Every structure is written in C-alpha cells, then in structure tokens.
Amino acid sequence: MHYPNISFGYKLKKMAFTLKGELAIVGKVSTKSGEIEVSRSKTFLNGGTLSFFVEQRIHHNKVFIIGLKDNYVKFYWPTWMLFSTFNRFYHIPELYISWIL
Amino acid sequence: MKVRNFYMIGLLLLILGCNKESLVPVPDSGINSFLKQTHQVPESSKPLMEGIYLVTTNTTIFGDTMVVKWNHSGILFTCKNGKHFIMNSGYLDSVIFIQGYWRDGYSDATGLCNMYISGSEGGNDLLEGKSAPHIILRGAYGTDNAAPNQSIILQYLRPFSNKVKESNFYILGHRAGGRNSDRLPVSENSIAMVKFTERLGTTGIEVDPRISSDGVAFIYHDADINTRLTQKGLLAGDVSAYTWTQLSSFVRLIHGERIPSLEEVLTFAIDSTELRFVYMDMKSADAVPVVIPIQQRAIQHAKDKGRDIIILMGIPDTDVLNALMAYPGYQSVPSLCELTVDDVRNVNAKVWAPRWTLGVQNDLVQQMHNEGRLAVCWTIDSPNWIRSYLDQGIFDGLVTNFPYVVAYHHYIQE
Amino acid sequence: MVLVFLSVVVYSQRNDNVKVRLNNYTLTVGAGWTHYINNLQVGGENLQNDFAGVSVKFFWEPEHRLSLGLESGYYKLFKANGLLTDNTLGQVDRSVIPALVLIRMRIIENMHLGIGTGIALITNKIAGGGQKVVTETLSLSNFELSGAYIYPLNKHLLLGGEVKLFHFGNTEDTMYSIQATCAVRF
Numbered sequence: 135m136h137y138p139n140i141s142f143g144y145k146l147k148k149m150a151f152t153l154k155g156e157l158a159i160v161g162k163v164s165t166k167s168g169e170i171e172v173s174r175s176k177t178f179l180n181g182g183t184l185s186f187f188v189e190q191r192i193h194h195n196k197v198f199i200i201g202l203k204d205n206y207v208k209f210y211w212p213t214w215m216l217f218s219t220f221n222r223f224y225h226i227p228e229l230y231i232s233w234i235l
Numbered sequence: 236m237k238v239r240n241f242y243m244i245g246l247l248l249l250i251l252g253c254n255k256e257s258l259v260p261v262p263d264s265g266i267n268s269f270l271k272q273t274h275q276v277p278e279s280s281k282p283l284m285e286g287i288y289l290v291t292t293n294t295t296i297f298g299d300t301m302v303v304k305w306n307h308s309g310i311l312f313t314c315k316n317g318k319h320f321i322m323n324s325g326y327l328d329s330v331i332f333i334q335g336y337w338r339d340g341y342s343d344a345t346g347l348c349n350m351y352i353s354g355s356e357g358g359n360d361l362l363e364g365k366s367a368p369h370i371i372l373r374g375a376y377g378t379d380n381a382a383p384n385q386s387i388i389l390q391y392l393r394p395f396s397n398k399v400k401e402s403n404f405y406i407l408g409h410r411a412g413g414r415n416s417d418r419l420p421v422s423e424n425s426i427a428m429v430k431f432t433e434r435l436g437t438t439g440i441e442v443d444p445r446i447s448s449d450g451v452a453f454i455y456h457d458a459d460i461n462t463r464l465t466q467k468g469l470l471a472g473d474v475s476a477y478t479w480t481q482l483s484s485f486v487r488l489i490h491g492e493r494i495p496s497l498e499e500v501l502t503f504a505i506d507s508t509e510l511r512f513v514y515m516d517m518k519s520a521d522a523v524p525v526v527i528p529i530q531q532r533a534i535q536h537a538k539d540k541g542r543d544i545i546i547l548m549g550i551p552d553t554d555v556l557n558a559l560m561a562y563p564g565y566q567s568v569p570s571l572c573e574l575t576v577d578d579v580r581n582v583n584a585k586v587w588a589p590r591w592t593l594g595v596q597n598d599l600v601q602q603m604h605n606e607g608r609l610a611v612c613w614t615i616d617s618p619n620w621i622r623s624y625l626d627q628g629i630f631d632g633l634v635t636n637f638p639y640v641v642a643y644h645h646y647i648q649e
Numbered sequence: 650m651v652l653v654f655l656s657v658v659v660y661s662q663r664n665d666n667v668k669v670r671l672n673n674y675t676l677t678v679g680a681g682w683t684h685y686i687n688n689l690q691v692g693g694e695n696l697q698n699d700f701a702g703v704s705v706k707f708f709w710e711p712e713h714r715l716s717l718g719l720e721s722g723y724y725k726l727f728k729a730n731g732l733l734t735d736n737t738l739g740q741v742d743r744s745v746i747p748a749l750v751l752i753r754m755r756i757i758e759n760m761h762l763g764i765g766t767g768i769a770l771i772t773n774k775i776a777g778g779g780q781k782v783v784t785e786t787l788s789l790s791n792f793e794l795s796g797a798y799i800y801p802l803n804k805h806l807l808l809g810g811e812v813k814l815f816h817f818g819n820t821e822d823t824m825y826s827i828q829a830t831c832a833v834r835f
Contacts (some may be wrong), residue, residue, distance in 0.1 A: 468691035473783025
C-alpha cells in the first residue's frame, strides 16, 4: 500500500500541531488460503485519511503525541476488513498515542 | 533540544472500529401494483419460460446473458456479475406481466423493474402450455424507488441443458440465504429468511443451531447478543446463558424478527417451502442431544407430507463429532461431516462437507459418491471460483452467501 | 468540538503565566449523577437511566501540562421492566466497571481536558422468564472524554468537579456523568 500525504504544522511556545491528509492506494491485493489464491486486485484507490496530532512535552524533555485519525477506506489492514467482499467505503477512526522516550 | 536516543512507542488504539451496516431498503412498487389485476401464471407455463436469455440492452450493467428460473415464491432473473431480479408474475389476456426489483449482491445498487411478454412474442404459446422459442421480454428498470425508465429487453436463447435438468445440484444459502452484511431485506437465520431464500435461487439452507440455558434449540450464528445480529436491546453477553422466554421476549434480529426455534424453522421449511436440504451447522456440542429428537420429528413430518427434503446434523469440529458418537444409535442419525473422509465413514454421515479452500478434491469426492454419499463445499462467494468449481468439480452442492451467482453458473451450463 | 479545543489550547499558550508544577501523584475519588443515553431499539420504553456513580483515578502529574492516569469506577447504566412472552414481568439491569488509561491536559489554571481509552466489564442481569441470569461482557473498544475543574485547597488536598462522557463499544452504550471529586496529592 502507498500513502502519498501532505502535512501542515504549526508550532506554539510549548506545543506543536500537525494536520495531515493521506491517500491510501493499494498496489496489489492477493488473498490466499493454502495454495489457492482466493482473490486478486490490481492498483486501486482504497480511500483517504485525515489526521490531527498534538505534540507537547510530558516529563523533562520527553515528547508526547496524541492524535485522531479518520480513515475513509474500503480495506483497513489492521482488522478483518481486509477481506471484505463489498465495494463500500467505511469511516474508521483511530486514536493515536505516542511517547518519544 | 537534541534528542540522542529515542524510541517511539506508537499505540494505535481503535475506537468505534465497527461500522454498522446500514439497511438497503427494498424498492416499493406501491399499493397500485398492476399484478393485483392479473391471474396466476399456470404451472405448466413456468418451465417453458425458464432458460437462458440474451440481454440485448444495457449489457454493460447486466452482462450478455441472464438465467431465468421460477421458484416457490416467484421468478428469479440472475446475471453473471451478481446482479439479479426478484420478481413476481401474472397474466392478463395473453400478456404475461413480471414486476419486482433488481439488486446487486456486491454493492448497494437496487431499483424497480417491470417487464412483460406480449401475446405475439411468446405470451400466447406459454399460456397455452406450448414451448415458445421466440420469447421476448420487454420492460424497464430504474434506480431505487424511481419509476423504471431504462429499457431492458431479453431474448430467449435456449432452455436449460439436459445436464442441468437431470442434475440434483443443491444451491445452499448460508445462514438460510445470506449474511446481514449482504444487505438482504430480511435477517440471517430467521423464518423470514427461510421464506425469502428461494427467491435468491437457493434449493437448500444452512442454519446455525444453539441451545438456550433451559434447553430450547434455536438458530443464531454468534456466541453473544450483539448489534451485528440484533437490534440494540436490554440483553447482552452470551446468548446461550439466557432462557428461551427471555430471548424471545427481549431480543429482535436486525430487521425486527424474533429469534426462531429450530423446530419452527424445520416445520416452516417442510410446510411452506420447496427446499430440499437443511444443513444444521451445530454451534455447540451440548446442543447435539437436544437437536437429534427435533431432527427426527422433522424427518417424520416431512415423510408424512411426502416432502423430498434432507435434514442433516452438521459436524463442524471434533467436539460435536464426539458428542454425536456418544449418542446411542448415532450411525442412524442423518449427518453431514466437515472433517475428514474417515470421520465421515466412522459416523456414517450422508454428506461430506469440506471447506472450499481445500480444493475440488475430485478423488475424495468420487470416493464419497462410490459409497453412496454426497459432497458439498462451503462457503464459496467469489464468482470466478464458483464457476471454476462448477466446471472442474463434482460436488453435489455449494454453500454460498450469493446463491443467485451459483444459480447463474449452474443453470447456464451446457 | 476540535475547533473549540484548538482555540482554548492556543489561547492558553499565548497567556501561559501558570507556574510549572513539580512531579506529583494524585489519587482522586469522585461521585455524582450518571445518565444513560437511551438508544435502545427494543425495550427502551420504560427505562430508568439516572443513577449515582463513583470513580477512582490515579494520576502521574509531571512538570508540564500533561498528566497520565488510570481510572476505574462503577456505573449503573439502566434498569428496565418488560413483559415476557410467558406474561410475567422481567427485570433487567446493566452496569459497567471501566478500566481506562487517561491523558489529561491542563488548559488554563485548574481547568483540565482529558481523553481516555481502555477496557470495560459490562454486567447484564435479568430476573424472570425462568431464571435469574447474569452475563459479563468484556468490552475492548471504549473511550472517555472529560472536563474537570480541580482547585487545590493546600499542597496535598484538592477539590473539584468533573463532567465526563463514556462510550462502551461492545454494547454501543453511551452515558455521561457529573461528579464532585476529592483528590490527595503526594
């Protein structure tokens, strides 16, 4: 999968914000069960995402990031929806937490 | 500020990750449907209408050919690409009218459809019980509830081949016809689905029996009460923890139906449909001794009514296998075994049912045939694989969520 | 909601004259009113959905604006009576014990906004219709949004109030709670 993306950031005194938009492009999907290839698809637009992140220090100079992401996609690899038999888009929100140690 | 060493721990936490499938409404042809003014098409005319038709308009949408097949409830027109028409029919004078709706099994597209066969284009002959090789179906289809305005013309090509007419192939509807996520107008594992399923081209069903805490067998797929299968209600958690009274009082499936008991389902299938195969995919080993007497009563009832229907206890795992083998006289319990062919022989199952991803396995299927047993595979949904299995395999049936696709590829065989 | 949050945060950054706090830990208990948002499609007609709820939180408060914590509590979601098919009355109630990881940020002095996620144990009880049944469901996709005002009485004791919204994904239940809180800082 490919995620061409563009981000815009803004930094305050003690906090930074990022707004990021991505396209989700699937280069190839091939699902197999044992030797049998169940399905195959060529390059297609899987959808897009929009996310917003806030970064700030939590302790000494360690940075903590919290973000919210909306995936508007057909196939979402972390879950079963990679194997959907339907031609539909879904909104799948993610909460993102990151701690730079 | 320099950060010499850092490790990023990204925790991806999913919230609200389950998208609820919204319901696709069935287009409504309204209270003024002209079929109310027509007479029922004679039984002798129906097989003469069945066959393969050429699509002469809008082939990019419906493909080049269509299979037309009558069923217990109406008439099904099915295409190669998953689109299909669920229709009713009647005649007035020498014209046969056909009205209903079309839907796409793989998307949300749907719409109304009206068609007719005029007297001079086959109507006269069909109503007189004569074959009509020049049948032309003319009509229009639309989108959603809009009045049909796109032309559709079907030209009769040929009847079903002798190979198809002589076959006893079973098109088995998964969860009685399809899953809730297939956006059918009725809930999976419901009486409404058993009533509706033949319209999709099924000739048999697969259902999912469980037992309540007070020992009543019912059909329901998941282990818990959830909003995938039910309207949001007062109960939650393990479905089998509740009594039958509690479940039938407080649980409604997503289209509003009650959870049906297994006895209700089997009685309905025998009395009110022409289904020929019921595959009870046992969801727990505890249910085996409860289901067997129900199965036996149903088989006797079918025999009393002269119904040609097989009702089988499905064995999906070794727990159910062991529970069945612990039952006195288990070898005379009609069963369907999903495990190995040796397990099939040990339990004297009537049908072997391997998972489709194990391949066509023609050598093992032939062994089953040589022993007087049947073989079906599950659950096959991809149109390419359905066609491949029908062309290259020798199964007696396929379990599918898209019975209209299986129906297309089965009936079009030469 | 995102725009409101952003503007509050930007405002607080531009007017940040709050003293940097030291590394602290707080233990907070809270109690107050909870209201279940009735979105039942079956059996929601005669629902009792206002109860008292309690919460307990443990927070690590480092020197910047962010705090990390754990929260639990006990909330009754609803209680309902309904006629069963055997013409007897069934009584159903549902309660929840969440266990959430919280991130809280001080916006301006004493005002905090928080977000949390974690697990929740949802207990369903029914009496009538043959037998009493208790089922427990572990919900894995849950979240909390909260806003709190915390006023320090002295170095170790804080009083405050909190508004929070919970959503429990497994049963699609949503409730909010308004609580008075008391915290010990050490």
